[in-house]
Amino acid sequence: MGRAVAVVGVGQTRHGRRMDVSYPELVREGVMAVFEDTGLTPDDIDGVVSGTMPSMMEGVALTHFYFADAIQAVGKPVLKTETCGSTGMSIAHTAYYWIASGMADVILAVGHEKMNEGDSQATMTTVAEPFYQRPFISGAPGVFSMQSAIWKDRFGLSDEKVREAAAYISKTHHDSAFDNPYAHIKIRTTIEQIVNARIITYPVRLLDVCPNSDGVCAVIFASEEKARKMGRKVAWVKGIGYRGDEYFFGDSDKAEWVSAIEAAKQAYAQAGIKNPRKELDVAEVYNPFTFQEMMLYECFGFAAPGEAPDLVLKGTFARQGELPCDPSGGVLCTNPIGASGLIRVAEAALQVTGKGGAHQVPGARLALAHAMGGVAQFNGVMILGSEL
Amino acid sequence: MAGRVAIVEVAQISGGDSKDNYYDQAYLVTKEVLAKAGVTKDEVGAVVSSASDIFHGGISCASAYYNEAVVAFLKNSSRQDGESLFALVYGVMRILSGHYDTVLVAGLCKGSENPPNDTCTGMFGDPFYLRPIGMNETVAASYQMRLYMERYGITEEQCAKVAVKNLHNALRNPYAHRKGRYTVDDILNSGRIIDPLTTLQIAPKSEGFVAMLLASEEKAAKLTGKPVWFKGYGSSLDTFHFGDRDLLQGQLKNAAAKAYRMAGLTDPRREIDLAEISEPYAFQELMWYEDLGFCGEGEGGNLIDSGVTRTDGELPVNPSGGVLANNPYVSRGLQRAVEAFLQIRGEAGERQVAKKVKTALVHGTHGFAGQCHAVAILGSQE
Amino acid sequence: MVKEYKTIKTQVALPYEIAYGATWTRFFEGFKERKIYGTKCPQCARILVPARAFCPRCFVDTEDWVEVSQEGSLVSWNYVNYRYFGMPTEPPYVGGLIRLDGTDVGFLHLIGGFGLSDLEEVKKNVKSGMKVRAVWSDERQGNIMDIRYFEPIK
Secondary structure (H helix, E strand, O other): OOOOEEEEEEEEOOOEOOOOOOHHHHHHHHHHHHHHHHOOOHHHOOEEEEEOOOOOOOOOOOHHHHOOOOOOOEOOOEEEEOEOEOHHHHHHHHHHHHHHOOOOOEEEEEEEEEHHHOOHHHHHHOOOOOOOOHHHOOHHHHHHHHHHHHHHHHOOOOHHHHHHHHHHHHHHHHHHHOOOOOOOOOOOOOHHHHHOOOEEEEOEEHHHEOOOOEEEEEEEEEEHHHHHHOOOOOEEEEEEEEEEOOOOOOOOOOOOOHHHHHHHHHHHHHHOOOOHHHHOOEEEOOOOEHHHHHHHHHHOOOOOOOOHHHHHHHOOOOOOOOOOEOOOOHHHHOOOHHHHHHHHHHHHHHHHOOOOHHHOOOOOOEEEEEEEEOOOOEEEEEEEEOOO | OOOOEEEEEEEEEEEOOOOOOHHHHHHHHHHHHHHHHOOOHHHOOEEEEEOOHHHOOOOOOHHHHHOHHHOOEOOEEEEEOOOHHHHHHHHHHHHHOOOOOEEEEEEEEEHHHOOOHHHHHHHHOOOOOOOOOOOOHHHHHHHHHHHHHHHHOOOHHHHHHHHHHHHHHHHHOOOOOOOOOOOHHHHHOOOEEEOOEEHHHEOOOOEEEEEEEEEEHHHHHHHOOOOEEEEEEEEEEOOOOHHHOOOOOOOHHHHHHHHHHHHOOOOHHHHOOEEEOOOOEHHHHHHHHHHOOOOOOOOHHHHHHHOOOOOOOOOOEOOOOHHHHOOOHHHHHHHHHHHHHHHHHOOOHHHOOOOOOOEEEEEEEEOOOOOEEEEEEEEOOO | OOOOOOOOOOOOOOOOOOOOHHHHHHHHHHHHOOOEEEEEOOOOOOEEOOOOOEOOOOOOEOOEEEEEOOEEEEEEEEEEOOOOOOOOOOOOEEEEEEEEOOOOOOEEEEEOOOOOOOHHHHHHHOOOOOEEEEEEOOOOOOOHHHEEEEEEOO
């Protein structure tokens, strides 16, 4: 299938509330970080893919114009890939296809967001059309809390067990964020604080929800020939999958979420993965909500349907567990949305190249990265490995 | 490149205001292209669409809304923002990668639901500097037009001739929004929106639902006896800072050079039979002639005077009426590709040009004074 | 050291006018008469509410209109305790995903008709799977808020 493609370097900004820099300055910080990591210069880049959340997020439209200089794209071809929350993953996919097609050798991918400059949940509400769903959508938590409830009821899971497992996820991810130099939310919390936190949209409470972050992720992809010439450890793209289901929230089954299941299947088939929990060494699951994260484990075959809470409580997905998930702290602790999917790819690449630092999963060789978006609609997956 | 990519079929719904629903129109244009190509929904491998949230009826994350309407339910899909020729080339990449043998490409923009175009283009500016001083695409174009006329001695009449030609061509295009028999004086007296631009030299705000089916060489052979081949592509972006740019030496030359190289063209003026280019402002067509190599620097005015770019000329440009006749902002680039496809196949109806079209150039631009350009070459020859 | 530099406060409001089109105009005409309509897919035979011009899965036109029940069962719900900009309803409120009887998809709306200020009280009134019924406004404009909410059927 096409030419082999590798992630040859990654860069991230320090994520958080970044009112110390303008938006283009923030973008430039992320882009400079990947040039520093790889030793490449803008002259080495054949084309640039960028993307973000909708223009309502920061009140700037078609941001490839405003950031043309910050993304070092002047005089170069650009693609501007946007698929809502899965934007960062779709950017990575675009870079992959651009090189796999033979039309480029080295592509810079940049995902960016500066959420503190707008009203993110008001923006999310405008993802719903104004005829039927917008008056009831209640931002992202409104949709995802309903999805969690559907899943819980489908498999007869008790409120208490699901709550306990979600709190475990929240606690462990918040702890992991301390090992990630780029993470936004770094707080020591307790299970008691999590289960008693303020309700946002029941059952989702404050510590079950991702923050509003400002941040940028930049990743350089290269063809096999170029990647090998660099003489460094790279992360090979082993498989990619993407699926979207229907726009109207009530149209599709969200408990056994077919777009997530099918997206993973497509990627696994390309990567030759048959037993994901055994074969994968680490996963960066897009997890803005603790409850939903468990459901996604099931969609990706990490757990049987309805089994995720038990495995979570056994520590299967914890840092020392069988399949560590989100050792970076995940989206739960850092969520500059347009960058978040690409951060999952960058973190997966760091893991399989042994550059994960304090949150390195020892010996990781095969990793899954994921993002989702739309009205609980889109799912994208990329599998990265240390060997071609 | 690993292989070749063909356009198998096209469809469009476009023109002036329609009270049809966006979601339904997206479905109808997709259904039409599948029916023409004789493929079922299951035969579509992947979907790459283009739409921009700012031009999308106030509904954010455009592709979430129309996902199933462009037959992307449970398919591998993606979306491009701003320029629909980005979606065309991304669709091509998906096929050349070997992962898919068919890709549906769509451009979706329903002008009637949006604020005035320049209310939207004003949002391209930064919030500190350009936006407070009222920068938008028309303001940017007015600076560019004055510079162009003053540097090369191009006259207002020569600029107006572009509108005369294109709006006249549009009379034969059922998909055009604005059309008519105008004189140069009519154009120049159509109201000074921003001097030196007049109303009829500025593209309207239109509808454009455009779809095409791409296929690998092998698959195309099964689907059509008349494939139109994707031959080349180039694109280039300019710096954001308006004052840093030479507004007359933009990125189109660079974009075109890349496309010509990929398509193996060495003498574009002779090798290209027809061009469908994006001229949201009449004078820009003259500038783009020069940057595309259809004439020398500063000779755009002479070229329109010579009649070469008329429908019956040696190198017809915008026989559809171009963007001055129909301007669905995001999908206008892909609409140019649809028109070029029809001309190559000899299926352009009343607007079919007299000469045989083997190789056609397609161009899209967006941003202040052409901050971004994209050029694609299509052809009937292998 | 991180210094907080200047910011600019600005509001962006853009006017849009969005077409209902034939199918959704007809759907909301029904609302004026307190009727809920769906369309039926000729291939998979699913009844879709709100009415659609085409089946998202089969990708064929839907032609048959059917009036559907105003009662249904609650598939899922949430309790919203956060003020989302642009939402017409003051929190707290209960959102509901409802499967109207005889239809094949979920319909999103509000659940009400009881006190909403306390979650524990709300939990006594709202259970997934329970039966609910549409409560209409006296004055109907032909839009989604013509239904005030769905109330539990005792």
